Amino acid sequence: MSVRSGRTVRDLRRENRSAVLQRLYFDGPLSRLALGPVTSLSSGSVSNVVADLLAEGLVEEAGSVDSAGGRPRTLLRVRQDSAYMIGVDIGETRVRIELFDVALTELARADRPLAANGPRREDRYDVGVVLGHVRDGIEEVVQEAGIDAEQLLGVGVGVPGIVARTPQDGAVVHGQTISWDAVPLERLLRESVSLPDSVSYFIENGAKTLGQAEMWFGGGRGAGSAVVVLFGSGVGASVFGEELRPGRAVEWGHLKVRVRGRRCRCGAQGCLEAYAGAEALLERWREAGGKPPSDAGEEAALTALLAAAYPAGPEEEADTVALAVLEETAEYLGAGFADLINLLQPERILVGGWAGLQLGTRFLDRVRSYATSSALSYPASHVEIRLGTLGPDAVTVGAAILPLADFFAHGGRRAPVEAEEPAPAWQTTLRQRAAH
Template sequence: MARHGGRTVRDLRRESRSTVLQRLYFDGPMSRLALGSAAGLSSGSVSNVVAELMADGLVEEAGTLGADGGRPRTLVRVAADRGRLVGVDVGETRVRVELFDLSMSELARTERVLPGHGSRSYDVGVVAGHILDGVAEVLGADRADGRAQGRGELLGVGIGVPGIVEHTADGTLVHGQTVGWDAVPLEALLRDSGRLPAHVPLFVENGARTLGQAEMWFGGGRGARNAVVVLFGSGVGACVVTDEVEQGRAVEWGHLTVRVRGRRCRCGARGCLEAYAGAEALLARWREAGGQPPSGADEEAALTALLSAARPGDGGEPDPVAAEVLAETAEYLGAGLADLVNLFQPERVLVGGWAGLQLGPAFLESVRAHTLAHALRHPAGRVGIALGRLGPDAVTVGAAILPLAAFFARGGRRPPVDSPAPAPAWRAALGGRLAARRGGG
């Protein structure tokens, strides 16, 4: 096959399809003329690629655009019902599963509460079972919907998890120290269950990274080249997006040391940011100071109670204990954000996660003030700090983006079916010699 600078004609065709799909997805509907300019392709190439994508059912016409003194131009767009995507958020209190079409419109959802939250050690089998049950449920709900016909194939399942995610040749391992997971082969567990179709791609990533991906594609990060997206939930984490790492890199920001010999963090170390600033630590400090969350309340309900105590909406007097704990948390978060600002000099810092969004704009103002006070003047003067825009479903949306991004990278084609590859000749020869030695020894 002919090659162009090391790439085959097939590679070039796939890249053109990928570029056209992405431009139509983010900026469409568009005319072929506008699409050629946006994609950097000739009019002939655009016409050929669009015709090919329309024949595959990936692109459809979307009306016309009038032109002064000329023929109206036909608009085209990505067909939203061409495929479906599943996003899974493995949080520290629950597993949320959502099914989307290509436009990221929600088709079905389900949630399952995780038991034993106080123990911080989650049974891997239980979590895997919740994921598999949730995926089956949303797909079943979609099949039962009379409008489900023609929605296209399942393009993949994306999963956002707490902890460090390691991609190996044998599958994905999750190192979730704060939840008692040590090199958990989550991908293999899900595959080996036999409950996921073998041909459906499966992606596992850190939850902060999926949150960052969602905000960069669809939320407050759009248009920024350098950003930090913070996940503030039971614990804290961050995703750093730079020119060098366009897809984002999860960083264990919550385990940055903010006080030597400080509070014991749930990771086992002392003085981590997460020991002061995560929702779990915030509520623990409130209890230690004399606060009384409602009996039996989960973290979200307890945080609501703390906020109501610190900022009563009926004009009553704030609880000084709750107000002080909240103010101290804002200062710790601000100092932690200042470290990220100094290290990465982002254009934007976005704060997401259920706890960050629940604490809201008033809390963010205090965090912003402390961040700017602790950061160096030059990067602090260039950064914008805001709440994420996608709400509590952002991790799930970001998880669904994982198979969507892979779909675009393949130019909208189906993933190849793996088949056993022949072993290199050197391996067969070496294996023969070793076998001979064992037989003779």
């Protein structure tokens, strides 16, 4: 036991299990011999940990590999069916619920469109309606996948807004753009969803869950620092770096790009989101004389805007109004990216979200040009700006990663299973002294 670090034997055991599990997960199959150098553990420690993980059904043998002059070495990997996770994306046009195994194979999915339920825009995001979609979707995917709910590591939820935490309610969502004012979402989910008490909820900003997915499995792998942009109806971002793991959501969409500018959904004026979010982009197209399809949703309307600006046939003329709106949007996004470059100096900026991927294939080069010309030359010359690689549904993948990351952090256990160790005598003595 290290007195200086304060770690206990239990802490060391958990860290060893976590190190082995993570290396097998990301780099496996691996032999016991190969696990030593990549985990910095002794051969004895590796053997003990592997024996425990095999006995618990978290790890399995996966064939063998020849060794130089010795017996073949048995390969090990994390068992794909050892546990399951649910990822939920509470988006601004729909709620999506997906159930995954440990290898992130999708086993079941439920989609619930968020249709307007009244004259006010915020009626679409009525807490009761959204909660009902999540509840019904979770029950549906568990039943469809045919798994025992006790096998769930947890439910990860990506939300639009700032997530705070209180001892009484757990995760509380402050979603100003959807009129959510201190919604105790974790408590509401626990009260309404029929899952075992052992299943935990992990609620984070949707941009952070997207970023988590890209950093683990997508375009952020190998980067020391990155900003992952979520571009949908609105705009958000998450920041990752050596001091910011597992990342932090930032309200990038509400940076000011124009004094006394357009009114944003948050109520302020001149926010980037008021110019670059898909909802605002389509509104600006209408104001300029564009004609989106009547009664079309945002995704279909954005497809129509791109088709007007970039017609498929060589004989068709581009819609100059649509082109002008997109060019202005690229300039605003470039200014927003320049702010990220100057403030954070990341190695990479990744663009994701359904609107970001749809638009990025067409005009990311223009955004990149505006960004690098507006930013300071040194950080601009050291940043890559590119599209994310995990597709438009990466928020649910990132949400499902949240319980998986917690599982790894606890060494492959849902919660500590050992009794609390007694405090050292010096600690008890000093606490008693401080009480007088």
